[in-house]
Amino acid sequence: MQLLFLLLAVGAAVAxxxxxxxxxxxxxxxxxxxxxxxxxxxxxxxxxxxEGYDILKAGHALGDEIHLLVTADNVEAFETILDENEIDNxxxxxxxxxxxxxxxxxxxxxxxxxxxxxxxxxxxxxxxxIADYLAGIAESYSDVASLVEIGTSFEGLSIYGxxxxxxxxxxxxxxxxxxxxxxxxxxxATVTYIINQLIEEATNSDLFENVxxxxxxxxxxxGYEYTHTTYRLWxxxxxSITGNLCRGTxxxxxxxxxxxxxxxxxxxxxxxxxxxxxxxELETQALRDFVLANNDTIKLYLTFHSYxxxxxxxxxxxxxxxxxxxxxxxxxxAADEALSTLRGTRYTIGTSTNVLYxxxxxxxxxxxxxxxxxxxxxxxxxxxxxxxxxLPASEIVLVGQETFLAxxxxxxxxxxxxxxxx
Numbered sequence: 001m002q003l004l005f006l007l008l009a010v011g012a013a014v015a016x017x018x019x020x021x022x023x024x025x026x027x028x029x030x031x032x033x034x035x036x037x038x039x040x041x042x043x044x045x046x047x048x049x050x051e052g053y054d055i056l057k058a059g060h061a062l063g064d065e066i067h068l069l070v071t072a073d074n075v076e077a078f079e080t081i082l083d084e085n086e087i088d089n090x091x092x093x094x095x096x097x098x099x100x101x102x103x104x105x106x107x108x109x110x111x112x113x114x115x116x117x118x119x120x121x122x123x124x125x126x127x128x129x130i131a132d133y134l135a136g137i138a139e140s141y142s143d144v145a146s147l148v149e150i151g152t153s154f155e156g157l158s159i160y161g162x163x164x165x166x167x168x169x170x171x172x173x174x175x176x177x178x179x180x181x182x183x184x185x186x187x188x189a190t191v192t193y194i195i196n197q198l199i200e201e202a203t204n205s206d207l208f209e210n211v212x213x214x215x216x217x218x219x220x221x222x223g224y225e226y227t228h229t230t231y232r233l234w235x236x237x238x239x240s241i242t243g244n245l246c247r248g249t250x251x252x253x254x255x256x257x258x259x260x261x262x263x264x265x266x267x268x269x270x271x272x273x274x275x276x277x278x279x280x281e282l283e284t285q286a287l288r289d290f291v292l293a294n295n296d297t298i299k300l301y302l303t304f305h306s307y308x309x310x311x312x313x314x315x316x317x318x319x320x321x322x323x324x325x326x327x328x329x330x331x332x333x334a335a336d337e338a339l340s341t342l343r344g345t346r347y348t349i350g351t352s353t354n355v356l357y358x359x360x361x362x363x364x365x366x367x368x369x370x371x372x373x374x375x376x377x378x379x380x381x382x383x384x385x386x387x388x389x390x391l392p393a394s395e396i397v398l399v400g401q402e403t404f405l406a407x408x409x410x411x412x413x414x415x416x417x418x419x420x421x422x
Contacts (some may be wrong), residue, residue, distance in 0.1 A: 006301040015261045022231045025100060027072030030056065030093040030387050032065055033082075040087055044068070045357075049270035054233065056388045057308055058357050067388055069096060069233070082170045092386070099386035106393060109415070118200070121193060123394045126228055127221045130192055131160050134217075138162060142198050144208065151286025153222045154239040158342030159286050161216030164198055164208045172418035173212040173297040174411065175373075176305055178304040180251050180363065182223025182234045186381045186391045186399060187304040191217040193400030197376045204261065207411040210419045212297065214290075220251055221282050233389070235271045237281050240382045244268035249275035252305075253359065255366035258317035274361050287363065291371045299414050301405075306391065307383025309347045312335060314368045314376055316352035317360035324374055325351070331413055332377065335406035342402040345382060352378065375414075377404075 035041035044066050047053040052074040057067035070078050082089050093099050107123050119125060119133040138147040148161045165171070178184075178191035195215050198204050207213075218224050221343035222238035236248030253264040256278030260266070264274035279285050291298065311332040314322050324327065332349045340346050348355050352362065368376040382399055384391035391399065 002113075011205070019309045023233075024071065024097070025233070026096040027075070028096040029070055029072075030089055030096060031068050031070060031078075031082075032090045032092050033059075033068055034055055034088040035059070035062055036088065038062070040085065043383065044087070049265050049267060049272060049293075051269065054415065057383070058358050060354075069090065069387065070127075072258040073380050078092075096233075096387055103232070103385070103390045105248050106155060119192065119196065119392075120194075121189065121400070123393050124189055124228075124396075127157065127218055127225050130188060130217050131158070133192065134160050134162055134195070136193065137195065137199055140196050142166075145199055148214065148216075149283060150216065150290040153220070153283055154237060155222040157221040157225070159216065159219060159221060159283065161214060162195060164213040166193070166209050171210060171212045171297065172299040172414050173214060173294065174300045174302070174414055175214045175291065175298050175367075176292075176302045176304070177216040177363075179218035179220055179224050180283075180303065181305060182227045182236065183232065183389045184221050184226070184306040184381075186306040186396070187390065188217045188224065189396045190381055190400050191304050193396065193405060197400070197404045197407075204408075207415075208406065209260060210415050211411055213411075214294070214298075216287075219287060223248065233387075237283055239281055241268070241276060241280070242263055244276075246273075249273055249281050251281055251284050252363060253361035254279060254281050255288070255361050257366040257369040259361040260295075261317050261360040263316070263357060264361055272359070278361070282293050284363075288366070291367060291373070295371045295373060298373050299375060300410060301364065301373050302379060302410065303363050303377070304345060304381060306381040307388050308380040309345065309382055310356060310378070310380035310381065311347045311349045312352045312356060312364070314351060314365045316358060316362045316365050319351070319358070321351060328375065328377075331375065331410070334413070335409040336407040337391065338409045339357075339402045341404060343398065345402055347379075356380075379406075 033044055035044055048055045052071040054069040056069055059066040113164055135147055138145050143421040144164055146163045148163050151159050176191055178187035222236055223234055226234045226238055236250050240247050240308050250272045253272055253274035259278040260274050265272045313328040336347045362377050367373045
């Protein structure tokens, strides 16, 4: 198939170290692609990790949408391949850099003010503003909130979160994180909104009466900041490893449970580079150490990503189902039903491998498979905008509101299972 021939040519290209040249998005296009044969689907997904191509949204089955970014110098050849192989396609974004510039303009004109410990959801906040908000909450609501630092990033940023609790010891706990992947801005915003609702809305105080919450909005602060200052579509950490051509590791391929078995790359310039070894990254080490220090009480783990509208649960390394798959699915279905009541948003539910793609080394697999937390989920939030990751800031609150309806279901379930049933 000629499509595969193109991939061989692309794979031979020499990658450019990110320290020397930031990839250009000028003239880059985003395509919506739909494959009608297994051969076409496999060939399209094989573009992952090749220079000049970036899969923004993967498809699992025939008929699923694949969103693929193609840089300007590859557009002509790629469109020829699409035509010759009769692949259903539509250009979603004509110029990604123009879309990034539009987003930056909206960011600069929107309110980011924080007053009396509050935070604005009219724009996507920088990491420093999020960290300041967490510190402000811990100070203003010291009776129920305390600042938690679980480690530092490669570039020396503290990884902050909050413990939200009415006090006491030995309570079941829920762990939430976001921002593992740098470019997925909706995730830190949504996790920060969850904190806002738990703390600043008195009607939600029942959720932390008998259950403790540990919430970390941005696990990859270096990468997140880099997407604000330098390259909007950066995904990985910002670590620098001797001998590697490119910086960074995909932290969600770096956890030590069936590491590198599938769905990860050994090439340092790939967006799914799993690192030189499991837990090579300070950021994944920080989460690992925190979970292991608290896994006697943590009963539920929720990690937020974007985009695609998925409630995913282990396993990501195999198509086999976990022993408690029925419980995982039933709880996700209840959360999805609650979420949908606001504006009809629905999520696809299932194991990562069976409804999205196989990928070993994810945080949810490790939390369940090694740390022993039976209930572990990845939530892929809705996308939007021009390239999926640029959900308009005007929708932060809407996504937060519907997501919090699901959060209430999760919180009440943990209380009923581990407190009320005793």
